[in-house]
Amino acid sequence: QLVAYEVKRMRAEEGNKQKTLRHIKELAEKLYKNENPYPAVTMHKVQKPTEGCHLRLHQKPFPRLDEGTVQWIIDQATAKLQTAPPAVKAEKKCMVPSGPPIAAIMERNGNALANSARRLEVVRNCISYVFENKMLEAKKLFPAVLRAMKGRAARHCLTQELNLHVQQNRAVLDHQQFDFIIRMMNCCLQDCTAMDEHGIAAALLPLVTAFCRKLTSGITQFAYSCVQEHV
Numbered sequence: 001q002l003v004a005y006e007v008k009r010m011r012a013e014e015g016n017k018q019k020t021l022r023h024i025k026e027l028a029e030k031l032y033k034n035e036n037p038y039p040a041v042t043m044h045k046v047q048k049p050t051e052g053c054h055l056r057l058h059q060k061p062f063p064r065l066d067e068g069t070v071q072w073i074i075d076q077a078t079a080k081l082q083t084a085p086p087a088v089k090a091e092k093k094c095m096v097p098s099g100p101p102i103a104a105i106m107e108r109n110g111n112a113l114a115n116s117a118r119r120l121e122v123v124r125n126c127i128s129y130v131f132e133n134k135m136l137e138a139k140k141l142f143p144a145v146l147r148a149m150k151g152r153a154a155r156h157c158l159t160q161e162l163n164l165h166v167q168q169n170r171a172v173l174d175h176q177q178f179d180f181i182i183r184m185m186n187c188c189l190q191d192c193t194a195m196d197e198h199g200i201a202a203a204l205l206p207l208v209t210a211f212c213r214k215l216t217s218g219i220t221q222f223a224y225s226c227v228q229e230h231v
Contacts, residue, residue, distance in 0.1 A: 116153055119154050120154060125141060127165070159203035166210045171212060182226045208227055
């Protein structure tokens with residue numbers, strides 16, 4: 001719906017922070033209502049008798065309730081509730097027009113996307129060089145990789161690439177490889193935000209218990225011993 005109806009509005013708001021924030025707030029409310037469709041259960045209001053109702057003539061006395069009948073009605077209702085299917089909000093389906101072509105929106109972000117793709121390529125290449133023991137090439141790319149770790153996509157890419165090498169049983173590293181991998185992991189965790197805790201940091205957990213190096217015969221150092229100080 002945003003793509004279909006609100007591209008012009010979004011473009012008009014680009015320079016105005018207050019308008020953008022108001023727009024985001026409106027969206028947030030819509031999303032919240034969508035996730036929480038059922039309002040809090042309200043108590044049934046019992047109407048109070050009107051003033052002077054006791055002075056009315058021909059007032060019928062309230063009938064005496066039969067305890068057995070009341071209990072039977074309650075039991076019937078309880079049984080129905082237990083077998084009733086859970087209440088589900090009926091989905092309203094609607095057709096949304098396709099709106100302007102995606103290319104029109106992506107034009108402005110084209111350079112950023114190209115840069116992002118280049119950064120990910122640099123991360124992949126550097127990790128490949130490390131595992132192929134091409135340390136000179138890895139050293140050349142290393143500063144660019146550490147800079148790329150500022151971006152979430154690059155951090156995600158690092159965890160994916162390292163995971164592939166673990167699956168190929170390439171987790172035991174020599175000293176130089178170990179040093180490179182540890183520095184990448186440290187840089188990745190250093191740039192992690194609270195949002196990455198259950199994503200990037202969680203994806204690194206199994207990796208830091210897999211990658212290791214042999215210090216001497218019978219003594220192995222795992223990667224977690226070098227990255228465990230991060231929050």
